[in-house]
Amino acid sequence: ETIQEKDWKYKLLGAIWIGVSTFSFASGNSYSLKVSGNQELQELIKPQKVEFHSLNFNNTLHWQPGRAATGDIIYFVQYKVYGQSQWKNKEECWGIREVFCDLTHQTSEIREPYYGRVKSLSAGVHSDWNTSSRFTPWRETKIGPPSVNVTPGNKSIKLKLQAPNSPYARRRGSKIPMTNYYDLLYRVFLINNMLNEKTKILAYEGTDKVVKIEDLKPEVSYCVVVATYLPVLDRSSVYSSKKCTVPL
Numbered sequence: 091e092t093i094q095e096k097d098w099k100y101k102l103l104g105a106i107w108i109g110v111s112t113f114s115f116a117s118g119n120s121y122s123l124k125v126s127g128n129q130e131l132q133e134l135i136k137p138q139k140v141e142f143h144s145l146n147f148n149n150t151l152h153w154q155p156g157r158a159a160t161g162d163i164i165y166f167v168q169y170k171v172y173g174q175s176q177w178k179n180k181e182e183c184w185g186i187r188e189v190f191c192d193l194t195h196q197t198s199e200i201r202e203p204y205y206g207r208v209k210s211l212s213a214g215v216h217s218d219w220n221t222s223s224r225f226t227p228w229r230e231t232k233i234g235p236p237s238v239n240v241t242p243g244n245k246s247i248k249l250k251l252q253a254p255n256s257p258y259a260r261r262r263g264s265k266i267p268m269t270n271y272y273d274l275l276y277r278v279f280l281i282n283n284m285l286n287e288k289t290k291i292l293a294y295e296g297t298d299k300v301v302k303i304e305d306l307k308p309e310v311s312y313c314v315v316v317a318t319y320l321p322v323l324d325r326s327s328v329y330s331s332k333k334c335t336v337p338l
């Protein structure tokens with residue numbers, strides 16, 4: 091071999107080597123770009139803040155759209171009891187546009203811990219699932235205030251209180267009240283309109299459904315608000331709407 095021939099051979103081998111490595115580099119690169127582009131979109135449309143909202147055992151899963159969620163996004167919801175391996179589809183929330191899903195009837199064993207999860211589909215791309223934290227209805231539901239009816243009495247006012255209902259029905263169809271699930275107390279607060287509106291005086295605390303508040307001034311307007319209190323969880327409801335009347 092002449093020196094020239096040798097030189098040419100090395101040049102050729104070098105060119106082939108560069109060619110092969112360029113090809114593999116380029117194809118590897120475009121492959122990873124495609125995957126990471128998809129992964130990024132999957133992450134950007136992933137539902138956020140997946141959490142249960144629960145009032146009187148009405149248990150609804152809520153979430154927020156991912157940052158890049160567009161108009162044509164739809165959601166899929168599953169749920170399971172803690173400890174089970176199998177997720178179940180919530181048929182009514184399979185391919186929905188709403189950002190909430192009523193799981194009341196799927197979470198009715200109120201002392202069991204549940205999970206819910208959501209994924210989205212947008213422009214042909216599925217996000218990963220995002221899962222709520224563990225949710226135990228009995229421990230976490232917010233209780234509502236009672237419904238309140240006031241009538242005037244002789245220097246007194248009479249209240250009729252009714253506990254909020256759960257969503258669960260008896261066989262005959264009537265709703266089971268929350269008193270079925272908790273020992274709850276009513277807290278009746280008196281607002282004397284003569285005083286500062288903000289002054290609430292605890293006038294009664296107990297389990298009675300009919301409460302009489304006596305020793306009031308006649309022909310003065312009195313208002314009451316009532317809250318439900320759960321001693322076992324040390325948790326109070328919001329106040330009922332204000333009800334007013336004038337003792338005789």
Ligand SMILES: *[C@@H]1O[C@H](CO)[C@@H](O)[C@H](O)[C@H]1NC(C)=O
Pocket residue numbers: 133136137138139140141220221222223
């Ligand atoms: C959902 O996913 C994101 C990350 O993609 C995370 O920041 C968030 O905390 C997750 N969990 C819930 C319950 O939304």
Ligand SMILES: *[C@@H]1O[C@H](CO)[C@@H](O)[C@H](O)[C@H]1NC(C)=O
Pocket residue numbers: 244245
């Ligand atoms: C109202 O109560 C007073 C005693 O506090 C009593 O003397 C009076 O008869 C009562 N009036 C009515 C209408 O019940």
Ligand SMILES: *[C@@H]1O[C@H](CO)[C@@H](O)[C@H](O)[C@H]1NC(C)=O
Pocket residue numbers: 148149192194195257
């Ligand atoms: C739960 O509450 C929502 C909103 O108030 C209501 O539309 C829905 O019917 C309730 N679910 C049940 C099972 O009662």
